[in-house]
Amino acid sequence: MNSRILEADSMWLEYEGRKILQNIYIKLQTGHITGLLGRNGTGKSSLMQMIFGTLRGQSQSVRVSGDYFAYPYQQPRLISYLPQQAFLPPNLRVNDVCKLYEVDFAALCRHFESLEQYGRTRIGDLSTGNRRLVATLLVLLMPVAFTLLDEPFAALSPINIEQMSKVITEQRARKGILISDHAYEQVLGLADETYLIVPVGRSILLKNTLAELEEFGYI
Incomplete structure (x- = not known):
């Protein structure tokens, strides 16, 4: 697989004059898991939405292998995004939703037999x-x-978190993942590199991950 690089820079977001993000740079690479940490309110979810293309800030630039995309989510088979809130259509059956996302239901069951x-x-x-x-x-x-x-382990039991971590690690071979x-x-156990907002x-x-997390008061 040829390596692809996604770079997001000049990411600037503010609400009513309050700066949420400014001069952010982050790089993702296929074959890598990248961690994103920060306290509540530092803009992690907003940054993901800006990278995905569904949130427009005062400034932003997202490039994949040097090509600029204003709305990455509109590009076929380029990027997917898990928000914190529920987003799947409640009236559709699981099988039908799988078809919408081009995922074989059997693949879900292969990782989690309980499904x-x-x-x-x-x-x-x-x-x-x-x-x-x-x-x-x-x-x-x-x-x-x-x-x-964004918060992939929320609402999961400890045993499911452990299994989901294995799926994330497996998928690293096929794509670049930001978590x-x-x-x-x-997150630190999965990530090849980690950014802190x-x-x-x-x-x-x-x-020097743990030392810097302590230095900036994250832990």
């Missing part, structure tokens, strides 16, 4: 944990070059 019984179940009838599990798997298994995961989650130890809205590529 086999829910193929004909409507999304809205799933438990909160299973809805999140299905949503995360669909976004992660989509045939795209880059995947953005942000409050379970920072899980500090309260002034800057992104810092961590070199």
